[in-house]
Structure formats: C-alpha cells, structure tokens
Amino acid sequence: MHWGLRPRGPGAVALAAARNLWGLPRFPCRPGWRVTTWRLLVRPVTGASNQQPNPNSGKYRDTVLLPQTRFPMKLLGRQQPDMELEIQQKCGFxxxxxxxxxxxxxxxxxLHDGPPYANGDAHIGHALNKILKDIANRYHMMKGSKIHYVPGWDCHGLPIEIKVLSELGxxxxxxxxxxxxxxxxxxxKAAIEKQKSAFTRWGIMADWNNCYYTFDEKYEAQQLRxxxxxxxxxxxxxxxxPVFWSPSSRTALAEAELEYNPEHVSRSIYVKFPILKPPPALASLSDGSSPASVLVWTTQPWTVPANQAVCYMLEAKYNKSRLCTDLENSTxxxxxxxxxxxxxxxASHVTMSKGTGLVHTAPAHGMEDxxxxxxxxxxxxxxxxxxxxxxDVAGPELKNKAVFEEGTDVVIKMLQAAKNLVKEEKLVHSYPYDWRTKKPVIIRASKQWFVNIMDIKPTAKExxxxxxxxxxxALNGMVEMMDRRPYWCISRQRVWGVPIPVFHHKTKDEFLINSQTIEHIIxxxxxxxxxIWxxxxxxxxLPKEVLSQVGGPDALEYVPGQDILDIWFDSGTSWSHVLPGTEQRADxxxxxxxxxxxxxxxSLLTSVATRKKAPYKTVVVHGFTLGEKGxxxxxxxxxxxxPDAVINGGQDQSKEPPYGADVLRWWVAESNVFTEVTVGSSALNAARDDISKxxxxxxxxxxxxxxxxxxxxxxxxxxxYVIDQYMLHLLQDFANKITESYKQYDFGKVVRLLQAFYTRELSNFYFSIIKDRLYCENEKDPKRRSCQTALAEILDVVVRSFAPIxxxxxxxxxxxxxxxxEPRSVFRTGWINTSSIWKKPGLEEAVESACAMRDSFLGSIPGKNAAEYEVVIVIEPGLLFEIMEMLQTQETSSTSQLNELMMASQxxxxxxxxxxxxxxxxELTGTFLINLEGGDIREESSYKVxxxxxxxEKCPRCWKYTAESSDMLCPRCAEVVGGK
Incomplete structure (x- = not known):
C-alpha cells in the first residue's frame, strides 16, 4: 500500500516558534509548556475491547505481567465489618x-463538639453529625494541624428525668x-457508654478517655461562675x-425545647365584649336599644377568664357595623x-390579617399581652x-378543671350563658408541644430567672x-430566631440539673446571692x-461571714431555691470549660x-454576655435525617x-446486610447535608456499590x-510518556479541587470529584489505554516504568483524597x-503532595486533540475491537500536525504514543x-482549535481519520493485530520474549 509523503508545512519559522512555545519534544518531553487551552472532556473509551492476554492459555502466559495484589476485589457478608475492626486494631485508631x-x-x-443528649442509643442523626465532624478533623490533621476535639455529653435535664421517673412507676x-x-x-452514664462505643466503632477520632460531661464537678462549677x-x-x-409552660412536665420551657405540631386542633371562638363606655362617634350612631360590642377571636378559650383588655391597631379603619374609628379611652x-x-x-402587635383586628389580651398568658x-x-x-x-381564683365553676379539657368546655358554656359567644369552630393549626412529652404547652406567668438578651442582641448580631x-x-435563620426571642427563661422546676445558686427569704419576696455566697458554693x-445543694x-x-448576717445556723432566714438551670445554659457555657487557650474560640x-x-x-449569648466575643469562627449547619421517601x-x-444494623446487619440479613462503617461514612459524605438527608436501603446499597467500584x-x-x-x-x-504526564497534570488539578472542597466542608463535592476522576479519567480512559504497555512490555522498560510512576502517584493522591471519608x-x-x-498509616504521613512540574496546560492540547480523533475512530466501529483496525490520520500542515508528529515520529507505528491513544492495530x-x-x-473528518498564549497564536486545523x-494477524501473546501470522509473535513481543 502506498501512502503519501510527509512534507513539512509552510511557515517553518512560525512552526518552529510554536514548537518552542509548546515545549513538546518527540520523546522525552520537556517541562514549561504555557498555553491557554480549549478543553475537551475526556470521554470513555467506547467501541474498544478491554480484552487482555489470558494467563491460562498459550505458552506465553508466564511472560505477560498481569496485576499482582492480595487486595481483595470484594468483601462479602461479615468480611467488611470484620476487616474494619482488624484495621482499627492494627492501624492504631x-x-x-x-x-x-x-x-x-x-x-x-x-472543633468544639456540641454535646449529644445522654438519654438513649446512638441513632442515625448522631452518625450524620459525628461523621461530618470526623471527616473535618481528619482532613485538618492530615493537612498538618494539631486537632483539638473533646467529645462531650449533655447529661442533665427534663428528658432524662422523665425517662427515669416513667420507669419507676x-x-x-x-x-x-x-x-x-x-x-x-x-x-x-449508661447512655454515654453506649453512645461512646458506637462513635468509636464509626471510626471517630478522639481521646475517648478524656471527654467533657455537663454533670462533671468542674464543669458545673465553671457554669456557676x-x-x-x-x-x-x-x-x-x-x-x-409569662413563659412557655409544660403542664405535662410541670416546668418552664425554653423556645428551643418546643416542637410545633401542625395538626393540633383548637376550639376557636368569636366573643362579644359589650362596650361599656363607647367613643362619641359610636354613641351618636346608637339608639340605646341595643348596646354595641367589640368582637374578638381566640384559639385559646381557657384564657378568656384572665382577660384584662382588648387591643386594637392604631390608625386602622374598622367597619362601622362593628365599631367606629375612634376607640381611645373606651372600655x-x-x-x-x-x-x-x-x-x-x-398595641403595635395587632394586625388586620387574621381574626377580627381586635385582640383579647390576657397578660398572664401571652408575651405581647x-x-x-x-x-x-x-x-x-x-x-x-x-x-x-x-x-381557686378562677372561681367555683372553673376551679380544679384542666384548661385543655373540661376547663375549655366550661368557659365556652359560661360565654353561651352570658350570651357573649358568637361562634365556635374547630381550627387545625401549628401549636407548640413539649419536645419530650409530646403534649401541648401553655403560656403561663410565673416567677422565673431570665437572661436579658435585649441588651446582648445588638453586640451578638454585630x-x-x-x-x-x-x-x-443559616446566618439569617439564626438572626431571625434571635429577633423573635424577647427573653430567655433559664430556670426550670426540676431536680436533675445544676441548681440556681440563690437563697430565698422565708417570708419576704427577697433572695440572697453575692460574691461571697457564690464563691463558697463554687x-x-x-x-x-x-x-451538695x-x-x-x-x-x-452559706459561708460563715454571710451566715452570721442572716440569722445564724439556728434562726436562718433564707432557704435554698428549688429551681435548676436550663440545660441550654448548661451546654451553652461549654466554651468556657472546653476551649483551649486565652482566646477560647473554636475554629x-x-x-x-x-x-x-x-x-x-x-453559646453565643453566654460568650457575648461575659466577654463580648463569639465562641466560634465558622459555623456549619446540616439538615435532619429522614426516611428514604423524605x-x-x-x-x-x-x-x-x-446505625448498628447498618454496620453489622439486622436480624434478617437478606434485607439488612452488614455494610460496615465506611458505607455509613460514604453515605454521610455524599449527601447534600445542607438540606434534609434521606437514608434507606437504596441509599446504602448505592454507597456500597460506589465503594465497590x-x-x-x-x-x-x-x-x-x-x-x-x-x-x-x-x-x-x-x-x-505524554499520556502519563497528562495524567499527572489532571491529578494535580484533581488534588487542588479536592483540597478546596474539604476546606469549604463540601464533602459531597469531594465525593463527586473522586467519582468523576476514578470513573472517567482512570477506569474509562487511562487504564484502557495503558494495559498493553503494562502487561506486555519488558518489566523494566522505561515506557512501562513511566506508566508505573504515574500509577504510584495516582494511587497516593487518590487514597489520601478519600482517607478522611x-x-x-x-x-x-x-x-x-x-x-x-513496612505498612504505614495514611493518617500519620500527611496530606496530598503534588509537584508543580506536573502542571502543564499544553498537555491538554496534545492529548485531547488526539482524543478527538480517537473518538471519531471509535465512534465509527461501535462494539468492535479497535485493535482489529488500522487508522490513517491526515492533517493539513500546521500546529496540529506538529503536535501529532511529536506523539509519533515514524510515519506508521504500532507502538507509538499516538497509536497507544488510538488503541488501533497501527x-x-x-x-x-x-x-x-x-x-x-x-472516512471521517473534523476540526480542532488550537489557542496558544491567550490567542496570540490561534489556529483551527482540519483532520481526516x-x-x-x-x-x-492476532499476536498470540499481546492479542494485538500486529503479527505477520497467527502463530508468530509481533515484533514488539518477539523482542520482549527474546530478551527473557
């Protein structure tokens, strides 16, 4: 067969300059290429056969260098969790x-650990939270920082007390x-040990013998300070x-201890308030025969007996059939x-958007009231x-009646009897419930201890x-919640907690607390x-000097108060006990x-109140865990x-197989944790499949x-080899993006980058191309060593990239x-290490222009073995031809870098x-745009494939179609085998 000549194109001086600019020698290649590229996506190798020499057939099987490793392809059944336990032991977790x-x-x-509540087994929400923290800690540790992470537990409070009391009957x-x-x-303590065991099994890095607990003596003392x-x-x-009050728990609650039930049903009523002293405008319209009334609407009929006023909206126009416009000084x-x-x-809180625009006001049962x-x-x-x-104060008809039950019914009947009930209807709406007893709360006035957050808010928000x-x-969400909070009630009427360290006078409404009493108690x-309380x-x-001033031991005028501190105050002061250094500020x-x-x-409010600084530099907020369908x-x-069933399998392991902890961790990392996070068998199976790949x-x-x-x-x-250099170039870009994603706590992006790299760039592209060079070249051939050099770097970067996860x-x-x-720990050897000489943008033009032609070739033979074909590439003289010539110096070759990329016979x-x-x-045609030095040299070249x-014929050793006959080795294999 006769091919055309390979003449040099015109403009030799320009081409020589371009070659120097590219720095692309024939082989080996030189560093320092500087180009602006038009980037192609590296597409999977479709239409190419991934067949490799069969080691069990033919006399040449022992000459083929197939992969050798004891690393198992799969871990089945109990093998995965068992291996993890072995790794934890062997590698010193x-x-x-x-x-x-x-x-x-x-x-x-x-990283300051927000204390989980010590009232039960570890659940999937714990897994989401602790694993996210561990990924962050392991990344920063590998990056070279010393990690300060002290796990903690919230140990006091109503939920634990309720559980204990319910068990006692x-x-x-x-x-x-x-x-x-x-x-x-x-x-x-029992709950803490169970949770600690689970967290350890998940691979959470910490000193589990040195944690903080809100019931620890020193922690309690610091809280009192x-x-x-x-x-x-x-x-x-x-x-x-008035505070949120839980009748089912008999204590005040903070807003953070409420959950809102959207299906709550109230008996809402419209009530007439007969006008006693009408405004002049209304008096002139009335004939005196039927007294006018104002109409109010309420969803809480039981509060009507406590009414002290009716509020209206300033400058609002009320319909004269109900009221006139001038209400001032009316009763x-x-x-x-x-x-x-x-x-x-x-009143400023009255609106015209719901109800009648007139608000029943019971000061003991409403914040605005x-x-x-x-x-x-x-x-x-x-x-x-x-x-x-x-x-008793409510009167004989209401005395001893529960407000939500018979009490509401009696109030409505009393209004009917007084002929002041206009209408009653059921209303389904969102209503606050006690977060632990799951029963509705009321707003009820009582003597409590409060934090004056109005004085703290401006500084806190700044x-x-x-x-x-x-x-x-999340910042806006936090500011909005703070703005809605008029005050913070920090007292609770329970016994399981830190006592509020005050003494109440036995007969007067007075209390005792000063620096002497507090230091003595601390x-x-x-x-x-x-x-001790x-x-x-x-x-x-009481200290002796104070005791003598308040009646002495025999006639003491004061008794210890019976309130304890809100557990949000407990945990909110953790920064003062746990955070290191004088700064006491967490990253x-x-x-x-x-x-x-x-x-x-x-945490913010207590820190701003005592030292005018926030206790944190960064706040990451994740969503809740939900079932598979949301x-x-x-x-x-x-x-x-x-989580335990996820790791070790459930009772029916055909439905709940043992996935191991890494599947749990992968699920956490890959989820969009900044919204709600769904989990179920399909999500876990997908995570297992991803790890398998x-x-x-x-x-x-x-x-x-x-x-x-x-x-x-x-x-x-x-x-x-150029393709090997190109992979190191991609590897550095991958490493930089991975590092930045960890830095931003975007672990989902880490997973996506990793999946794209090992699927598209490695498995579907690079591995398919290099198998022949790896398996069939001489073991020590520089071409093979070049490939192994790249593989070793890729292995190191890829493993470190997912190690925190x-x-x-x-x-x-x-x-x-x-x-x-000797085996080393990946976590004791640092973060990803890349070399600046890997970054060669010009490689993208060199490889991706060849890939564009290869895609044309492979697309023309779908489902066929590329090795059964030979390819002729025709390029008009110019930069593109020069680039391709650097990948293949001979006119025709079956062993050149260009042919390796093409995966053809020759x-x-x-x-x-x-x-x-x-x-x-x-015959296939196409064009490729070359853009050098930001457009200084720009050329679009045509090519034909x-x-x-x-x-x-098929070589019996490498299975490439490069032999003269089927019983003869191809020249390359003959040389390799001959050398052996």
Missing part, C-alpha cells in the same frame, strides 16, 4: 488522637430529690413573666364577669397552676457578621458536685439546623435506620505497581502497597491524502 496531639506543629484546629412518689438525681446520673458573672452585669434577673365589660372592666388599648400590661399597669394574675389546672456560616443562609461544687443543710451552703462549630435556636445561640423516621412506619480502581492501581519501587524505578516527570479503606490500601518496607500520520485506500475504508480493517 484508638491512639491516633493522642499521637497527633504530641506532634510539634505550628497550627491548631479546634408508682415508686416515684416515695423518692427524694437526691434519689431521683442518683438514678438520673446512672441512666445518663458564668451565671454569676452575667448576674453581676445585670444580665440575669428574676421576674414574674368594655368583661364577657364572663359583668362587674369587671376591660379597656380598649392601642404582658408587654401591653406593663405599659398600662394592668393586673397580671395567673389563674392556672403548674399542672395546667384552674386555681459579631455574627464576622462568623462564616455554611450554608450562608468551691463545694468543685469538690463534691452539685448534689440537696445533701448539705442550708447553713453549710468550627458543626451541628444540625435545630441548634440555630439552641446550642449555637446559647418522611420523618418513626417506629410505627418501620423506617427507622439503626472504587475498590476495583484501587485494586488495578495496587496490582500494577507490583515489582515497582518509586525510589529506584521512577521516571522523571519530564521524561515520561473512608479511613478503614484507606488504611487497608496502605497495608497492601507493595513497595512499602496508526499512520500523514500531511496529505494517501494515494490509495481500500474500498471498505471509513481513515479507518480500515487491519491486514495483520
């Missing part, structure tokens, strides 16, 4: 935190406060105010008690006790502007814990979105995902660096690296059309 703390490094990264009535506290402590510091500054005070008759007057008052009462000196009497029962929030929208608590007699809880807080109104906020998890629906990639890498020693066998980057797999891979003299490169082509040839069936 339990010692890793202590090891990194002892390193002499310049930077420290502090009738026996609870015989228990003292100290006995309840003892049982609550034991319960919390913060309390008193805020009290001294006038930021903590005691007052009679109404109470709808239940004719001898009681309810004034009409203007209380504000109105404060301005106008209205009575604030509360008619309801701690159990949600009407007291400081938040300097905090980085991920996602950014010393006692540091030594013995907060149980119940174990020691009152006279021992990162990372919790669920519910903490925007909880721990994030209580539904809330519940036992009744049977969609609760148990990654294992196959790792197995190929490990198997093909067998017999290779990077220290002695590596090829300098500038002397490697999949620590067990990463350590398992490091156990199988053949050239490691490739011929011509600058003009061949004189003859066969009748069955396929001619595809023809090869005339050669």
């Amino acid at each position: 339990s010692e890793l935190y202590s090891w990194q703390r002892e390193r002499k490094v310049k930077t420290e990264f502090c 009738e026996k609870v009535h015989n228990l003292s406060a100290l006995e309840i506290r003892g049982k609550a402590r034991s319960f919390a 913060i309390f008193y510091e805020m009290y001294e500054k006038g930021l903590v005070y005691r007052a009679y105010k 109404c008759t109470h709808p239940l008690f004719p001898d009681k007057v309810s004034p009409l008052l203007p 209380y504000s109105v009462a404060s301005q106008h000196n209205l009575p604030m009497d509360c008619l309801v006790n701690e159990d949600g029962i009407f007291t 400081l938040l502007k300097k905090v980085k929030f991920i996602p950014g929208s 010393k006692l608590v540091e030594q013995h814990g907060s149980d 119940w174990t020691l007699p009152p006279e021992q809880l 990162l807080y990372l919790e669920g979105k519910d903490q925007l109104g909880g721990w994030f906020q209580s 539904e809330k998890m519940s036992k009744s629906l049977g969609n609760v995902v148990n 990654l294992r196959n990639t790792l197995r190929f890498l490990l198997g093909n660096v067998s017999g290779f020693n990077p220290e002695t066998d590596s090829i300098p980057a500038t002397e490697m 999949l620590p067990h797999l990463a350590e398992e891979v490091f156990q199988h690296i053949p050239y490691a003299s 490739t011929t490169l011509l600058a003009q059309e061949p004189r003859e082509i066969t009748a069955d040839a396929i 001619i595809v023809m069936p090869t005339t050669k």
